[in-house]
Amino acid sequence: MSADTIQRYESDPFMKEFDAVVVEINALPQGQGVVLDQTCFYPEGGGQPCDQGTLNGLPVLSVTESDGRIVHSIEGASFKPGDKVRGVLDWERRFDHMQQHSGQHLLSQAFVRVLKSDTVSFHLGSDESTIDVTLGEMTEQAASDVENEANRIVFENRPLRVSIRSAADLDSIPLRKKPDLSGDVRLIEIADYDWSLCCGTHVRATGEIGLIKILHWEKYKSGTRVHFACGSRALRDYQSKSGLVKSLSRVLTAGEKEIEAIILKWRDEKKVAEKRMIALLDEVLTAEAGRMVESAKQAGSCRLVSALFRDRDFQEVQNLGRKIVSSPGMVAILGAVGDRATLFFGRSADVKTDMRDLQKAAAGVLNGKGGGSPNWAQCSSERTDLAEAAIERAKSVIA
Numbered sequence: 001m002s003a004d005t006i007q008r009y010e011s012d013p014f015m016k017e018f019d020a021v022v023v024e025i026n027a028l029p030q031g032q033g034v035v036l037d038q039t040c041f042y043p044e045g046g047g048q049p050c051d052q053g054t055l056n057g058l059p060v061l062s063v064t065e066s067d068g069r070i071v072h073s074i075e076g077a078s079f080k081p082g083d084k085v086r087g088v089l090d091w092e093r094r095f096d097h098m099q100q101h102s103g104q105h106l107l108s109q110a111f112v113r114v115l116k117s118d119t120v121s122f123h124l125g126s127d128e129s130t131i132d133v134t135l136g137e138m139t140e141q142a143a144s145d146v147e148n149e150a151n152r153i154v155f156e157n158r159p160l161r162v163s164i165r166s167a168a169d170l171d172s173i174p175l176r177k178k179p180d181l182s183g184d185v186r187l188i189e190i191a192d193y194d195w196s197l198c199c200g201t202h203v204r205a206t207g208e209i210g211l212i213k214i215l216h217w218e219k220y221k222s223g224t225r226v227h228f229a230c231g232s233r234a235l236r237d238y239q240s241k242s243g244l245v246k247s248l249s250r251v252l253t254a255g256e257k258e259i260e261a262i263i264l265k266w267r268d269e270k271k272v273a274e275k276r277m278i279a280l281l282d283e284v285l286t287a288e289a290g291r292m293v294e295s296a297k298q299a300g301s302c303r304l305v306s307a308l309f310r311d312r313d314f315q316e317v318q319n320l321g322r323k324i325v326s327s328p329g330m331v332a333i334l335g336a337v338g339d340r341a342t343l344f345f346g347r348s349a350d351v352k353t354d355m356r357d358l359q360k361a362a363a364g365v366l367n368g369k370g371g372g373s374p375n376w377a378q379c380s381s382e383r384t385d386l387a388e389a390a391i392e393r394a395k396s397v398i399a
């Protein structure tokens with residue numbers, strides 16, 4: 001077995017290219033797991049995703065650590081031990097990870113200082129990063145206070161220092177999380193602010209983190225999951241939100257600060273208008289039902305109304321039917337045709353005919369499904385072309 005890989009990212013996280021020698025090849029189903037004598041590629045771990053990039057121009061898809069050896073997974077590679085390789089990092093990806101990870105240390109410490117809340121876990125995702133904090137209830141004010149504190153430290157551009165310490169000598173250091181470790185440990189210090197044990201890659205000073213923004217949060221277990229973005233991600237988020245506000249401002253022909261008031265006013269006006277519309281529609285349906293009752297035709301012992309409506313709301317047709325059968329002696333057969341055909345069969349309280357008989361007759365024509373009670377039944381089908389024939393069949397049951 002080969003010796004441990006020299007992990008160049010530990011001493012120089014800003015090294016973007018390197019030369020190395022292949023020391024071991026592991027066969028993978030679709031390529032090779034390449035172990036080098038040294039590497040700048042950070043393997044997945046400690047909440048930070050692995051680096052990507054190339055070895056001799058071939059894409060490195062994933063990087064993992066196994067017993068001190070760093071394995072670079074490469075599709076279609078044919079390296080052999082002793083080969084010299086040039087490694088190049090996808091620097092944009094790595095620097096993004098460094099901004100999010102250093103930003104996380106800083107944000108977690110800001111939660112401790114402002115809200116006395118500890119971080120229990122960290123996830124660095126491809127779109128969003130999260131920390132789970134012990135805080136039971138988060139508010140807009142609390143989020144803003146923590147953001148202000150974290151960004152104050154960003155603006156002070158404090159150095160981040162990395163050092164290897166003996167776990168036994170950590171007593172004098174106010175670590176954010178007490179470790180259960182022995183031997184040598186890696187300490188990341190944000191000068192005079194935060195001390196954490198961490199194997200990840202970090203920026204050189206807080207200014208390189210860039211802006212730290214809390215995006216949103218939700219209850220998680222007994223605490224809160226906080227979604228945040230740092231650096232370029234925070235910039236992209238700002239650009240996208242600022243674009244949205246500008247676009248709303250154009251659509252509403254209003255200043256940015258007036259948007260909220262306009263939308264709230266519209267919402268209130270819409271509620272009033274909807275209430276008024278419901279009342280007016282009810283009046284219209286009552287009048288329409290009255291006219292239909294007047295022109296109803298005698299059929300057997302009752303008076304029959306039938307009609308098929310195209311592009312009229314299903315609920316509205318149903319309400320019309322209910323109004324018709326509130327008059328005595330009526331049977332109403334109504335249909336609403338849109339994407340589907342839906343037929344309603346209703347009777348007045350004094351009519352004896354079972355509406356389910358009408359429904360069954362119509363469903364036989366429509367090949368549709370339905371059901372109901374003796375007073376009110378309905379059926380529906382995709383065969384909109386058969387709706388008229390189905391109504392005729394139902395009418396024949398009455399006659």
Ligand SMILES: [Zn+2]
Nearest residue numbers: 046198199200
């Ligand atoms: Zn860390």
